[in-house]
Amino acid sequence: MLRFYNSLTRRKEEFKPKGDIVKMYSCGPTVYSYPHIGNMRAYLFMDNIRRTLKYNGYKIDGVMNITDVGHLTSDADEGEDKMLVASQRENKTPFEIAKFYTDIFMKDVKSLNIDLPEHIVPATSVIEDIIDFVKGLLEKGYAYKTSKGVYFDISKFAGYGQLGMDVNAKKAGARIEVDSEKRHPADFALWIKAPKEHIMQWNSPWGMGYPGWHIECSTIGKKYLGEYIDIHTGGVDHKTIHHENEIAQSDCLEGHKVVNFWLHLEFLQIDGGKMSKSLHNVFTLEDLENNGFSPEDFRYFYFMAHYSKQQNFTYDSLMAAKNSLKNFKTAVIEHKNGTNCLSEEDKNKYQQAFLNAINDDLNMPVALAVCQKLLKEPKSRDVYELITNFNTVLGLNLEEEQNDKIPQEIKDMAEKRWQAKKNKDFAMADGLRAEIAKQGYTINDKKDGYEIVKI
Ligand code: AMP
Numbered sequence: 263m264l265r266f267y268n269s270l271t272r273r274k275e276e277f278k279p280k281g282d283i284v285k286m287y288s289c290g291p292t293v294y295s296y297p298h299i300g301n302m303r304a305y306l307f308m309d310n311i312r313r314t315l316k317y318n319g320y321k322i323d324g325v326m327n328i329t330d331v332g333h334l335t336s337d338a339d340e341g342e343d344k345m346l347v348a349s350q351r352e353n354k355t356p357f358e359i360a361k362f363y364t365d366i367f368m369k370d371v372k373s374l375n376i377d378l379p380e381h382i383v384p385a386t387s388v389i390e391d392i393i394d395f396v397k398g399l400l401e402k403g404y405a406y407k408t409s410k411g412v413y414f415d416i417s418k419f420a421g422y423g424q425l426g427m428d429v430n431a432k433k434a435g436a437r438i439e440v441d442s443e444k445r446h447p448a449d450f451a452l453w454i455k456a457p458k459e460h461i462m463q464w465n466s467p468w469g470m471g472y473p474g475w476h477i478e479c480s481t482i483g484k485k486y487l488g489e490y491i492d493i494h495t496g497g498v499d500h501k502t503i504h505h506e507n508e509i510a511q512s513d514c515l516e517g518h519k520v521v522n523f524w525l526h527l528e529f530l531q532i533d534g535g536k537m538s539k540s541l542h543n544v545f546t547l548e549d550l551e552n553n554g555f556s557p558e559d560f561r562y563f564y565f566m567a568h569y570s571k572q573q574n575f576t577y578d579s580l581m582a583a584k585n586s587l588k589n590f591k592t593a594v595i596e597h598k599n600g601t602n603c604l605s606e607e608d609k610n611k612y613q614q615a616f617l618n619a620i621n622d623d624l625n626m627p628v629a630l631a632v633c634q635k636l637l638k639e640p641k642s643r644d645v646y647e648l649i650t651n652f653n654t655v656l657g658l659n660l661e662e663e664q665n666d667k668i669p670q671e672i673k674d675m676a677e678k679r680w681q682a683k684k685n686k687d688f689a690m691a692d693g694l695r696a697e698i699a700k701q702g703y704t705i706n707d708k709k710d711g712y713e714i715v716k717i
């Protein structure tokens with residue numbers, strides 16, 4: 263049974279899609295700056311869900327938005343559009359900024375082997391649909407116009423705050439002077455009128471302007487997935503403003519609950535605090551690579567903590583992930599040529615344990631522990647085949663390390679040395695070891711095999 267923790271009901275629930283195909287929406291990046299590894303944790307989480315669904319035999323229709331307009335420096339409709347701030351900073355048009363950072367984002371997610379959604383949709387490509395959505399909310403009486411734009415009226419939606427937003431706290435802390443025409447401080451912008459000099463603006467029934475941030479996700483979800491969505495994902499920072507607002511918009515327009523499961527990822531922390539662009543304490547994948555770590559090391563690091571727990575980033579913990587990954591891959595290759603067998607009973611036991619772990623709300627630390635235990639079995643092709651099967655969820659590049667990086671000549675010498683050692687020809691074995699060392703590799707002997715490691 264596949265179970266996820268649903269932020270809406272605050273408990274783990276059995277997951278079943280409404281139809282044959284899982285409809286899944288993931289909040290995507292705001293493309294105004296280099297994505298950092300905290301953001302990447304959010305997309306590894308998406309990947310983790312997608313691969314787990316597929317492992318359970320489901321087909322997926324998935325969507326992710328790219329925010330290239332309308333995300334103000336505060337999530338709650340205050341400050342300037344992040345895209346405009348970036349375009350002033352870098353002296354480029356917002357469209358050039360969006361293209362530049364979208365390309366980097368795509369490069370990063372590909373280098374992490376992230377299973378991408380079927381549709382990746384920039385907000386600026388759906389402006390007409392957004393306008394229709396806002397019109398619909400106005401017609402149904404859920405929105406109102408002010409001199410600044412169009413706002414959603416939260417008092418019309420009894421379900422506002424389902425994900426835990428404290429609407430009254432928002433009222434107490436609100437900057438009333440900024441929102442003087444709003445009926446309630448928590449009312450939020452659907453459409454914002456733009457001054458003439460504003461670079462990003464479109465014609466609308468309410469004058470030239472641009473969309474509020476939240477409306478793009480509701481619109482893209484509706485356009486690509488329809489009026490029912492099985493799973494919606496995002497980071498916890500989006501839970502109590504962005505996602506409350508998405509629920510309000512979508513449920514009011516459709517007249518029923520649109521999203522069934524809300525799944526939220528906890529933060530990647532650094533020094534005990536959130537890693538975020540605005541705090542200037544971020545690392546990018548490129549920073550990791552400059553320090554000798556591959557994107558895949560970071561992928562493995564992701565598996566070492568449960569997504570619902572904060573995960574603290576340090577280079578030491580990343581080094582631990584790197585070493586575990588190396589040992590993991592070496593063991594897999596050793597099993598490939600193994601001559602032992604695994605009983606049917608054991609195969610089933612491991613298969614079930616792995617499935618139980620991933621189906622228990624994506625318990626990847628337990629899933630990894632199952633793999634580690636399996637890899638300790640006597641060297642067997644059966645183990646290799648099981649791990650290859652589990653790897654459709656892990657998404658690691660299992661064959662690459664050994665095959666691509668260690669030259670054939672070294673592999674041949676290592677094999678010759680292994681045979682010499684088995685034949686107790688230690689002089690020859692030592693000679694070959696020295697020769698291999700001269701070429702920059704060392705041999706670590708194991709109980710029933712060996713590994714070649716670059717010095
Ligand atoms: P943004 O580009 O700021 O809209 O963020 C893109 C995604 O990254 C969102 O789903 C955020 O919730 C998520 N995110 C941002 N910072 C972190 C972090 N430190 N750890 C995990 N996820 C994060």
Ligand code: ZN
Binds near residue numbers: 288479
């Ligand atoms: Zn969103």
